[in-house]
Amino acid sequence: MVANNRTTLDDCRTAVRPEPIRVSSPWAARALTFLMVFGPGLIVMEADNDAGAVSTYVQAGAQYGTHLLWLLLLLLPITYFVQEMVVRLGIATGQGHAAMIYRRFGKWWGRFSLADLLLVNFLTLVTEFAAIALALAKLGVDPRLGVPVSAIGLTALVLTGSYRRWERIVVFLCLLDLAWFAIAFRVHPAMGDVARHTLLPSLPIGGLNASWLFLVIAIVGTTIAPWQLFFQQSCVADKRLRFSDLTSARLDTLIGAVFTILVAGCMMLAGNAAFERHWNFADPALMAVQLGAVFGPILKNGLLLLMINAAVLGTTTISLASAWAYGEVRGWPHSLQKPVREAPGFYAVYAACVITAAGLVLIPGAPLQLIILSVQVLAGLMLPSAIIFLQLLLNDKEVLGERFANRRWNNLVNWSIVILLFVLSLLLAAQVALPKLFPNS
């Protein structure tokens, strides 16, 4: 059962609409249009720098210094090309990704994709709240108080019945990540090394080893996550982007990709400060405390607050990806533009995801390590299937026609990305499921 979430003409006639804006210059008109379209691309990319990503990038910096910066540069076009396909599909159909898989591949694949998405998203949410609890504890706030307050705040964020209000707040949270640049500057990295290791790929000192390889795979898995495909397509549909908005939406996605990769690089540079001092740490919160002893309490508190911000961004977007997908498939109204009384199921799924994940973190002795491993394995299952469906849908000329379907060069690039992600996901999941297959990992 898949429902159409499009606004009807009657909805528009009854709604009070603001006066259109008149400008005299075509440049001003283009700039204003871009600013109105801007949002989903930045949000989906920056929210991908969530708590798990902070942990992975900081760990990469702490273990290998600046030696893995080149990988981020390589991932920039890959992440853009994948999300650009989602933008085209969302604008052309006005439908979410889950709804399209149901319609075109049938119930079995639809249910498989939805169940996998909901499960991996929920487990990821648990890790987001675990990071919030960890950072709050280091800031001297009792997680038993801080985690429920965060969950209530995150639920209240979507209950206003206004997509625009939610988007403005979340874009503001994304821009708070500019503080990572200040942190990277404060820890004084050697700029020559940064430039060299960004532009020239290098192997670790002592040659290739399994732990380096799996860190590389973990970075790829962190940068391109399955929920992003579902989130951006539903977000584009909820914002009702028009055919004419395609160029602006592409630019939004490109800006988001560049910003996210730069922020990820700053996270690696923060980890590099620990690498230069030969520190070992179990989590980024502990690293923040160690760096605080050298660079002062502002840096420590800034890092911990940025960890919380990353988890908050991850939580609202991942929960929305689940709520939109479930609403699409069940045929429920599913829009941030609708008040709670008009879309109770959609908001209930969002609230249930947030509150249950927060509650699980507060249970003493909850198996968090098992949850983190499960996220990696399930993401390994999820990403290749989600991306295969995306690639096939983008070649579905019956739906998209010549205008929105992939061109030959799109297919060449995107099938290469699909094959690469298949192999890397398989290797990562195999390493987690069968660790003895890979010695020294």
Added chain:
Amino acid sequence: MTATTEYDRKFYIVVHPLDDEPEAKVETENLGPMRITTTVRVSLYALRAYLLLMSGMLGYRVLQLAGIIRG
């Protein structure tokens, strides 16, 4: 963005997507399942093989952790 002329002056009208008239999107309601071309068939077989392999690996690991298989 729409261009319009008023009193010999040209204006450009900009409307937020949420305030605009809804446009007719590509029709997907009554299309039914995707046509199975060679690419679609090969892709779905590859996906099934991948999922079976992953499930086999996970099953093996679970049996190993349960002590049924020694490894």
